[in-house]
Amino acid sequence: MFQQTAVLDGHELPERACSDQAQGDWAMAGSLRATPELQALHALPLWPLPTLCLLLGCFAAFGLSAYGMVEGWMPIPLGIIINGLAIYGAFTPLHDGTHRAVSRNRFINDVISTASGQLLLPGCEVAIYRILHLAHHKTTGEHHEDPDEPATRSLSGFWLYGIFLEFYWVHWYLKRFSQWSAAQNARVFLGSCLMASWYAIWIASPWALECLLIWWIPQRIGAVLILYAFAYIQHPPGVEQRAYPIRATGILRPNKWLGPLMLGQNAHLIHHLYPQIPWYRLEAGWRATEAQLLRRAPPIRGYWGGWGQDAFPNTETPWRWVRVAATEDIAQDIRLFTFESASPSPLPIYEAGAHIDVRLEPGVVRQYSLIGRPGTTGRWQIAVKREAGGRGGSIAAHARLQQGTLVEVGNPRNNFPLQASAGRHVLIAGGIGVTPFISMAYALAAKDFALHVFARTPAHVPFGQAMQRFPFAARIQLHCDDGKGFENSEIADALGPYRAGDRTYLCGPAGFMERVEAVAATAGWPAGAVVTENFSPLRPSRPEAPFTIELARSGRRLRVEVGQSIVDVLEGERFSVDTVCRQGVCGTCRCRVLSGEIEHRDSVLTAAEREEGNQILLCVSRGAGNGLLVLDR
Structure with a gap:
């Protein structure tokens, strides 16, 4: 049986545009x-x-x-x-x-x-x-x-x-x-x-x-x-x-x-x-x-x-060898892997929310969150959902990682830490997204929190009925829709009314998180009180498609193809564009939009600014729909 310690994010993280x-x-x-x-x-x-x-x-x-x-x-x-x-x-x-x-x-x-x-x-x-x-x-x-x-x-x-x-x-x-x-x-x-x-x-x-x-x-x-x-x-x-x-x-x-x-x-x-x-x-x-x-x-x-000397980081992730000590299917298409050190050195401790790199094949590295009680030593665990239509990492994990297999992994890193807060902590997961919240639940044991898991059926919930054996089982509530879809009212009930100091954490498919964020905004939750696990700029809410921009001051029109950003196109035409991070974080490339629909992918604009629809971050966001995107340039 799996070890009841803590489960961190076990789904594959998005592919990176730059170094991890x-x-x-x-x-x-x-x-x-x-x-x-x-x-x-x-x-x-x-x-x-x-x-x-x-x-x-x-x-x-x-x-x-x-x-x-x-x-x-x-x-x-x-x-x-x-x-x-x-x-x-x-x-x-x-x-x-x-x-x-x-x-x-x-x-x-x-x-x-x-x-x-x-x-x-x-x-x-x-x-x-x-x-x-x-x-x-x-x-x-x-x-x-x-x-x-x-x-x-x-x-x-x-x-x-x-x-x-x-x-x-x-x-x-x-x-x-x-x-x-x-x-x-x-x-x-x-x-x-x-x-x-x-x-x-x-x-x-x-x-x-x-x-x-x-x-x-x-x-x-x-x-x-x-x-x-x-x-x-x-x-x-x-x-x-x-x-x-x-x-x-x-x-x-x-x-x-x-x-x-x-x-x-x-x-x-x-x-x-x-x-x-x-x-x-x-x-x-x-x-x-x-x-x-x-x-x-x-x-x-x-x-x-x-x-x-500590100011100069290693240029590569420090890798270590681990051995697959056990595997277990804990839900439909979801497998739990337990790692132990392959050397006399023990595996280091980690925080709730930490993840590791796993080298599955030459040139194939994927990131999975760790499973285990935060701060403990001994074994590491990850959970991997097999995605038939994915990039191949989850299929390789299910096929290659058998008991006794040696595999290279990186040291733990944490991009999804708990935030200090005096209010409630509401953890909302979509399917495999429950994994980071089990470890957080251990860390929040002495605080006011609730864990809501949304899935198609109980068979799709990691750990299934075994979740009832966790010490915080009384704070877990399962929501299953049998593929019919959840009502916004059910999500709103899970969130509850916002009070100063409350925090909501989201993890799961991008569409699920976007929907919960929209319901939270409608229910009065400020954007800053809703925390999601984002390892890259926001994923598109629809398939990426080419679009056309117009520069209002010159009337010139330029085509932005799939895989290009507006900054790429403008710089290719020798237009000066102020940029720094090119990740949608710093806000340097913010530009006024005179008309057109925007698909926002940045971390800068507030919900109100996005609703107004007159600003865009040129490095990551795109035009949406078939209309022209007119920029104040």
Whole structure:
């Protein structure tokens, strides 16, 4: 008989578009993005008082210091330091403005951020710096691709990069000149000319020495401080965000003296995951996500010294050999597999919600959640549902994994953790989706929870009647429809009325989860209180089909084929598109829709925003139906 411990998700997870580590990181970031805490942190004011105060304070300090140096009452060394710090501080609104995280009004956002950048990059508008900075976000840690990578590689490279910053950026851009549109190249050329003219005018003027002391030396100091605070101590060299989104950027240990000077960048990881959170809310973002993100092992360091070895992840999943100790059919087409260590080393403990990679055949790796009481050692268990129309992984598992078979598995990882909550926990499963909730039920034994299992018949429920032997059996309720379909009222009864602090967890087929989410929204459950297990962007609610977009400002129409994203098509036509994660999590590529039906697949838009139907995340979402999707571009 199977061991009555805990069952975690036993169904196959969706195929990944990128590495499993990256997909898991973005999945966790996406689920956290939908919580009420992070939704509130993303809500931008029209007039950002903290940012305006910072900007005015920096300009006032710079102006007063410069005046004092000219008049002779400000010691030159002190004036240089003050001006350098002012330039460093004024960079933060420019930095936020590249992600439109200053104001909810785009015009105000760009005016404030452009003005703030003039002390560091005179003549440069935020649109130009946005090109460089978003490239850094997309390619963090990639040699020759990340424009800020030289500042993280070594101390000598950091100093050279700081001194010759503008020259390096121009060189980086020119190497990619052909990939940009003519309009963007003209814009960058004009901005570069304005900056060069600024230098030339001051060098040729009678006040060249004053300019050197008042602005150029402080500007170099400010640039070095910016590179140190925003790059050198933030990114472990060579760790690529494309592969390790949560490990490519660090968190700084608290320091009561230096912390305030960081202007929120001691939580720089939050900026890279959620770039539209403004600087003065980054630390609040870390506090709201710390417990969950720590499970993904982000690098944590101090303000000085180098990176510890734990900041550099292994490039491969650490594999281990296990032996199939037993198998058992526990429902129709569902088989339970019990693993034991094939070496003297015991299998490590894991949390409720953890899953492992299983190498079924060369080149065939699938992910299954673990079965067993969280925190215990000894054996691991997984449950696999045989899917005749699947990708072949479940069929290979049922055919190959026999008692005594040796198989390679990865270490446990957790993308579906329980959230801290003082209210009820309602666990709703569709068929095989019950598996993660049995382990959660063990973890929730002392709390108020209920487990509802929806299936076609009792024969389709994993463990079947044996579920009655679990210590929490009194909290389990089975719902069987004999293939006739469930009424929304039955789902609503399972959910119950929402009270502050309540959480609902969903696991099962995508269509089932979408339906439960819709019923929950109708019943008054806020979106942030409904947690689903998402390892990739939302699956389509209908078969993927090609569609056509129209760019309203030019009238041009473009075809988006199956397997392409809107971003792919726009970039193929050399249109500039602001993107970072390309997973529907960060919100950078949000675009206004003037008309057309949208199939949303992101983790950013709220239920209300989706209902309005006038915004789309270009990296993952698609047009639906046969009509034209008209974009405000």
